[in-house]
Amino acid sequence: xxxxxxxxxxxxxxxxxxxxxxxxxxxxxxxxxxxxxxxxxxxxxxxxxxxxxxxxxxxxxxxxxxxxxxxxxxxxxxxxxxxxxxxxxxxxxxxxxxxxxxxxxxxxxxxxxx
Amino acid sequence: xxxxxxxxxxxxxxxxxxxxxxxxxxxxxxxxxxxxxxxxxxxxxxxxxxxxxxxxxxxxxxxxxxxxxxxxxxxxxxxxxxxxxxxxxxxxxxxxxxxxxxxxxxxxxxxxxx
Numbered sequence: 001x002x003x004x005x006x007x008x009x010x011x012x013x014x015x016x017x018x019x020x021x022x023x024x025x026x027x028x029x030x031x032x033x034x035x036x037x038x039x040x041x042x043x044x045x046x047x048x049x050x051x052x053x054x055x056x057x058x059x060x061x062x063x064x065x066x067x068x069x070x071x072x073x074x075x076x077x078x079x080x081x082x083x084x085x086x087x088x089x090x091x092x093x094x095x096x097x098x099x100x101x102x103x104x105x106x107x108x109x110x111x112x113x114x
Numbered sequence: 115x116x117x118x119x120x121x122x123x124x125x126x127x128x129x130x131x132x133x134x135x136x137x138x139x140x141x142x143x144x145x146x147x148x149x150x151x152x153x154x155x156x157x158x159x160x161x162x163x164x165x166x167x168x169x170x171x172x173x174x175x176x177x178x179x180x181x182x183x184x185x186x187x188x189x190x191x192x193x194x195x196x197x198x199x200x201x202x203x204x205x206x207x208x209x210x211x212x213x214x215x216x217x218x219x220x221x222x223x224x225x226x227x228x
Contacts, residue, residue, distance in 0.1 A: 003157075004157075031212070031214050032214075033214035033215065033216075035216075042203075042218055042219070042220045042221055043158075043203060043216075043218040043221075044218075045215050045216065045217070048212060048214040048215055050214075055212060055214075056211075056212060056214065056215045058215075090157070090158070092214065094213060094214055097212055097214065098212050098213070099145075099146070099207075099209075099210075099211075099212065099213060100213065101212075101213050101214075102148070102160055102163065102213065103148070103160070103213055103214055103216065104160065105150075105157045105158045105159070106157055107156060107157040108157065
C-alpha cells in the first residue's frame with residue numbers, strides 16, 4: 001500500500017507570492033492533518049480535515065488555509081508568503097477522525113521563501 | 115493547551131549502549147503518547163506508542179514507559195546500532211482530542227557511534 005504522497009517535494013517562492021501544496025493520503029485513510037516543521041519551532045500543528053471539513057486548527061495566521069476533497073486528498077495554501085514561512089510542510093493521514101487512529105506522515109514539501 | 119518538553123536535545127552513545135529520551139507533558143487529561151523517528155531527509159515514522167491505561171510497552175529493542183502521576187514518559191532503546199541514529203520526537207494528545215492534532219516535543223538528535 002502506498003504511503004502518504006506529497007507534491008511537490010521542493011518549492012522556491014519569493015515574498016508576497018502564494019503557494020499550494022498537495023497531499024494524497026494512504027488509500028482508505030479519510031483524515032488528513034498538516035504540520036509545519038522548522039529547526040527553531042519543531043513540529044507544529046496547522047490543521048486537520050475529515051469529510052471535507054476542517055475539524056481542528058492550530059495557531060497560525062489566516063494566510064494559512066486548506067481544504068479536503070471528496071476523495072480525501074488535501075491541499076494547503078499559503079498566501080502572501082513571508083520569509084518565516086520557509087519550512088518543511090508535512091502531511092499526515094489516519095483512517096478515521098478521532099481518538100485511536102495512528103498518524104502516518106508523508107515526506108513533506110520543502111518550501112523556501114526568498 | 116498541551117505543552118511537551120523533551121530532553122536531552124542531543125544524545126551521543128556508543129554502539130551497543132542504551133539510550134533514554136524523556137518527555138514531560140502538561141495536560142493531565144492526555145491519554146496517548148506516540149514516538150516518531152525521523153532520519154535525515156525522510157518522513158517521521160511512528161516507532162512505538164502508548165496509551166494512558168498502560169504503564170509500559172516493548173517492541174524488540176524499543177520500550178516506552180509512562181508515569182501518569184509525574185506526567186512524564188520515556189523512550190528506551192537497548193543495544194543501539196548506527197542505524198538508530200536519527201531525530202526522535204515524542205508527542206502527546208489530550209483526552210477528547212483527535213489523534214491528528216499532536217503536540218510534539220522539540221526532538222532529540224541521537225547519534226550512535228560504531
